Amino acid sequence: MRLRQKFIIIFLGAAAPLVVVNLLLLQGLSRTEALSNKIIEAEKARFSMLNLHMDLYRAFMPTHDYLISGEEEERKLYKQYRMDIEDKFRILRDVAERTPYIDVEGLTNMENHFKEVDKKALEILDLENPVGNPAGSKTMYEMDKHLEALIACANQCYAKTQEKVKETLQAIGEEERSITRNITYIVFTACLIAVALGAYSAHYVTRPLKDLCQAASHISQGDFWHRVNITTGDELEELSNSINKMNLLLKESFETLEAKVVQRTAALHDMVNKLERVFKQTVEAMAETVDQKSPWTFGHSRRVTQYAVTLGQRLGLKKEDLESLRTSALLHDIGKIGVPETIVDKEGPLTVEEQEVMQRHPRLGVNILSPIEAFGEILPTVLYHHENYDGTGYPQGLKGEEIPLLGRILRVADAYDAMRCDRPYRKGKDKDTTIEEIRADAGTIYDPHVVEALVEVVDKMEGS
Numbered sequence: 107m108r109l110r111q112k113f114i115i116i117f118l119g120a121a122a123p124l125v126v127v128n129l130l131l132l133q134g135l136s137r138t139e140a141l142s143n144k145i146i147e148a149e150k151a152r153f154s155m156l157n158l159h160m161d162l163y164r165a166f167m168p169t170h171d172y173l174i175s176g177e178e179e180e181r182k183l184y185k186q187y188r189m190d191i192e193d194k195f196r197i198l199r200d201v202a203e204r205t206p207y208i209d210v211e212g213l214t215n216m217e218n219h220f221k222e223v224d225k226k227a228l229e230i231l232d233l234e235n236p237v238g239n240p241a242g243s244k245t246m247y248e249m250d251k252h253l254e255a256l257i258a259c260a261n262q263c264y265a266k267t268q269e270k271v272k273e274t275l276q277a278i279g280e281e282e283r284s285i286t287r288n289i290t291y292i293v294f295t296a297c298l299i300a301v302a303l304g305a306y307s308a309h310y311v312t313r314p315l316k317d318l319c320q321a322a323s324h325i326s327q328g329d330f331w332h333r334v335n336i337t338t339g340d341e342l343e344e345l346s347n348s349i350n351k352m353n354l355l356l357k358e359s360f361e362t363l364e365a366k367v368v369q370r371t372a373a374l375h376d377m378v379n380k381l382e383r384v385f386k387q388t389v390e391a392m393a394e395t396v397d398q399k400s401p402w403t404f405g406h407s408r409r410v411t412q413y414a415v416t417l418g419q420r421l422g423l424k425k426e427d428l429e430s431l432r433t434s435a436l437l438h439d440i441g442k443i444g445v446p447e448t449i450v451d452k453e454g455p456l457t458v459e460e461q462e463v464m465q466r467h468p469r470l471g472v473n474i475l476s477p478i479e480a481f482g483e484i485l486p487t488v489l490y491h492h493e494n495y496d497g498t499g500y501p502q503g504l505k506g507e508e509i510p511l512l513g514r515i516l517r518v519a520d521a522y523d524a525m526r527c528d529r530p531y532r533k534g535k536d537k538d539t540t541i542e543e544i545r546a547d548a549g550t551i552y553d554p555h556v557v558e559a560l561v562e563v564v565d566k567m568e569g570s
């Protein structure tokens with residue numbers, strides 16, 4: 107079923123209870139109007155009965171006055187009143203035929219009594235000499251007797267009318283309350299049905315929309331595995347199917363892309379590893395070249411590197427700093443390539459001029475390495491590996507912690523290996539003597555903390 111049809115059904119479903127309520131309200135109003143007419147009729151009957159009652163009292167006064175005064179006016183007045191009474195009786199008979207408020211038997215008795223009273227009244231009014239006439243008085247007496255019976259009958263009839271009207275009004279009141287109660291129940295029930303139907307319809311329509319919104323949210327966050335399951339058979343189901351297809355395509359594309367990324371990343375890692383190996387081999391080859399410049403320095407760079415790295419580990423250097431220390435230790439004396447072999451291999455102490463040439467090798471090393479970007483980090487260590495802790499070293503005479511830490515470590519490792527190895531002009535010293543001399547220079551030539559670490563790890567260094 108399409109959405110348009112669903113919305114029409116929902117609208118009709120919500121409108122139906124309201125239509126029923128309106129029809130019931132109209133019916134209730136119609137019934138209320140009928141009850142109002144009934145009330146009016148009852149009141150009219152009671153009023154007519156009361157009116158007759160009053161006319162009866164009034165009608166026979168002129169008869170008495172005629173016997174006293176003999177006035178012709180009294181005769182005319184009675185004849186007018188008796189016509190009014192006959193009119194009232196006609197009205198009451200009409201009401202009695204249409205409604206239950208008039209006691210028909212009582213009304214007939216009243217009419218019969220009225221005829222007797224009227225007959226006597228007319229006899230009185232036909233007297234030519236009414237004043238003081240004994241016959242008139244006697245007739246008057248008889249008329250009053252009938253009149254008394256008529257009034258008693260009228261009272262009884264009026265009381266019955268009153269009772270019936272009262273019963274009718276009570277029944278009407280009860281019925282009106284019942285109608286009001288029923289209308290309230292019906293309106294309340296209809297409202298409940300309309301609200302329940304509206305809530306269910308809203309849920310029925312909005313639940314698929316909510317699912318679609320959640321699917322869009324998942325896709326926007328890269329969750330291409332999410333699926334929407336809508337089986338409403340309308341446009342929303344078609345939309346959910348399209349979203350699922352799109353998500354499937356995105357998932358496949360993503361997986362293909364991911365596989366390619368993994369493949370390319372692995373290739374890059376291989377390449378980086380290869381470059382790192384080439385770089386290390388190149389550095390080691392460069393160090394070997396320097397060491398082979400002189401038979402006295404054979405293996406010097408490799409040993410210094412081992413000592414420096416062991417010291418660096420003892421001092422808690424980070425992995426990156428240890429790697430930088432390793433490279434700079436291998437290449438620390440690369441500047442000696444530019445120092446004549448006659449100076450490097452000279453047997454005996456160097457002259458002042460020769461020392462100046464020899465002391466150029468840190469700066470020469472920096473000049474050799476600086477064009478290569480990968481050696482940028484090690485340049486300070488290479489440059490300052492002959493600086494003394496008290497500022498008496500070269501090439502700049504840096505002091506204390508002005509000297510980079512890697513330079514201070516390399517200074518100790520370099521000195522330890524130089525002192526332990528044979529030189530053209532002296533024999534190498536044993537371990538204890540070397541440690542003793544280095545400890546003696548702690549704080550002047552060497553950083554005391556590095557010397558302290560050397561003492562702690564020297565056995566390990568020698569063993570490695």
Ligand SMILES: [Fe+2]
Nearest residue numbers: 438439491492
């Ligand atoms: Fe050096």
